[in-house]
Amino acid sequence: MAVNISLPFWMAKGELDKLRLSAEAWWAQVLEWAAWPVRQLDTDTCDELVLDMVAWQRDIARFDGEPLSLYRKRIKYAYANARDAGSVAGFKRIFQRLGIGYVEIEERMPGIDWDIVDIQLTDSQLAENQALLTVLIQHYGRTCRRYRWKIITPLPVSMRVVEFGNEYVAELAKVPPCMIRVGSVDFGNDYATL
Template sequence: MDNNIQLPTWLQEQDVSTLAALATDYWRQVETQLTWWLQQQHSETASEAILNLLAWERGINRIPGESLDMFGKRVQLAHINAIDAGSKQGLERIFKRLGFGVVVNERLPEFDWDQLQLAISEADFAEYQPFIMEIIENYGRTCRRYVLNASSNTTTVEAVGLVDFKKEVAK
């Protein structure tokens, strides 16, 4: 902001600089108050009360036990997720944005034509089940049914060796 404010000449020198400092401070406060709402529009910097208003405005429900960070992320991504809603690729992008590794399969031979299979790891499903259900409810197609397929990774160890059964036991 320019501090070289030109004021009327009938004021004394000290009065001019005092009035200029007061005017500068006043307009900075006005600018701060006017831009406050713009700063609150960003869900990562908004207070919890404002975040709840933004969530209501964007049609996002807070899940019981949901962290404020995850709630803010879902509120922040609500518009782009709404654009992606309804398609297989869009649903995969929604899950990816929220940090879930989900694969969406459709038109599988063992399922009815209107069923989508969501393949997710068992650990993620156990931890994030309420989120997954909320995402499906908000962004899934209403004319589709969803089948959740939770899988777990296991490791197996195989040993290979030679056993000689022909050897006679000494008597």
């Protein structure tokens, strides 16, 4: 934060200007000290020791190897994640907020025990976020459910759409009956109709 002290132009030189510069530096430092507690309220920018206290308050524990940016994000969204923990749509929002991405969740599937929940995600999502997924299931998962990971593999499909027309025409042709003359055989008339 910058503090600008202005002196009249006839005083803005020499020793008074040095005094003005030192007063500006002092008051900038005082403003920095006064703003520090306010900056500690923001989980994105606060000191790491303060962040640990906020994490304890919000019931978040840092797991081994967790990057600081993810830890800050988990603390920032702790209340929203706790509110969304009970539903399928809420669980999907938790995964979106924490950067895991799109997942599918299926529960109460026919032919499978009622307490099994399938979480479908890609192989890369599981490989990159395995520790985080375990922590999320332990923290926000329902206690009476068993969770299974199912790997889905997206396959690129391309389809060309073109317009075409088709006309169907049926032509009917009638051929008059053929007359054949039969020579010496007598069939009762001279001509036989085929």
